[in-house]
Amino acid sequence: MTSSTSTHGPPGTARPLLTTHSLTKSFGGFTALGPVDLSVAEGTVHALVGPNGAGKTTLFHLLTGYLRPTTGRIALAGRDGTGRPPERIARLGVARSFQVTSLFATVSAVEHVELALMSGSSLGRAFWRSDRQLARHRSPALDLLDRVGLADWAGEPAGRLPYGRGRALELALALALDPRLLLLDEPTAGMGVEDVERTVELIARIRHGRTVVLVEHNMSVVASLADRVTVLQRGRLLAEGAYDEVRADERVVEAYLGTGHD
């Protein structure tokens, strides 16, 4: 029995944490995605790549509950996640980051994390208590900020964080939910080289004990993080395998470069 965190193995060696069965999404008469059968093994980092318009974002929205599938099913940790709203998906132990940094401009970094930590309890419903009750989450929140390198920015309103720090706060928010499955939507989009390196290191650190699905354009990020890579093209699965296998696949080369190569 191989360890479930073993990398680069063939599919099926580890228990799948996330599977989709014949998942499709149509807008009007146009089929944007599918049918897609995807299986993400527990403990792996699984990258979704593909040219623009391949359906990565649509798939991401389906997995996180922001879109409802037209047909097909999604299973999360053995439970049916099809058509559940985002907050229910989150409560199944699935956290996501946003492609465009999506924070509350006037709220400080540490209060962001406190809000995320509070979602695990019923405190958020307490309208009769002081909001100072959130201080019970202060020290774990500061720990989380420290883990993503934001210890010095705890009191800063999110609107004043530099771009790369805002993305780090996005990750801290996702981590605050202590998810089994972490869905990252282009975590390095728009970053400079230095921030990309820092983010890759960070994801490499936080992946332990979790399963990560990563939508990413930057191939060097995919190469250094992903155990498995799924290539999408025009809404369908084109190829799947370890990074090196996929990169050598002629169909993939063709999809990215067009048919003009020899």
Add this chain to the structure above:
Amino acid sequence: MILRRLAGAGGLPLLVLALGFALALPWLLYPPVATDILCWALFAVALDLLIGYAGLLSFGHAAFWGSSAYATGLIAIHTGLPFPVAVLGGAVLAAVLALPIGFLAVRRTGIYFAMVTLAFAQLVYFTANQWKDVTGGENGLQAIPRKLPGLDLDDAFTFYYAALPLVLAALFAAWRTVRSPFGRVVTAVRDNPDRTRALGYSADRYRLAAFTGSAFLTGVAGGLYAINHRFASLQEVYWTTSGKAVVMVLLGGIGTLWGAVVGAAALVRLEDWLATAGFEQTQVVTGTVFIAVVLLVRRGLWGTAAALARRAMEKTSTPRAELVDDTSIPRKLRA
């Protein structure tokens, strides 16, 4: 500590001043008008809870004000219970009514939310108009008794002081809700619903809870208003009543609670002054004042005054130290 937070930016003197003003009001004004100010101030604060903090502009809150006015009147007439019990009964009915309306309305935001709430309020209006056996139709509910053991509430002056604790308790509840863990989630839903949902909070449920809470407090205000006038009429469920409360909130400045109180007091006082001066077209004047305020001071009377005071304080004192010291979350400043 709690007093300091209650007073907010203005500090303790402001709170003391406001309380002193509330206690002196029936000496300064005709007492029934003073009680009207209490009712409308609570109505406006309850609505500001929704507009300013949940980001939902309800144009149908007359449904809750009015249905509570009728229910309170009916309870008082048929049971003879003390007026606070009747008012709470009316408020509970308003909250119960808010559940199905809110359930359907919170799926939409912005202008659609306003239209859905208006449509339901009109439905309540037509029901009240048709259901003459209960509401009295055009005649309204008359001779609503004002009772509280040990006090003669026929005296409007005494009634003001009997109503004041109820209103202060409701205002405190509104303030507490805004500065609670629940309030944090509600403002997060207002600012970024998708992000808040990804953290595991149901945006619709939090909006519905805010809507229901707002309806309950509106119900307290409407019930008290019926007791004050000993009369509940179709006017209470008519759409102009919803509009008047919205005007009060905008006049004072949204998202401040204090502003709603100021807006309500200013509008009631203005209308009363115009009416006693024999001026018939009060709405022309109040409408003009409203347009002027919205165009010239967009944050409303209170919002603008608070911003000016803050700027003056930052100039005189050491601003950095104060900013760091303040651990409460930076309240949304509406531009």
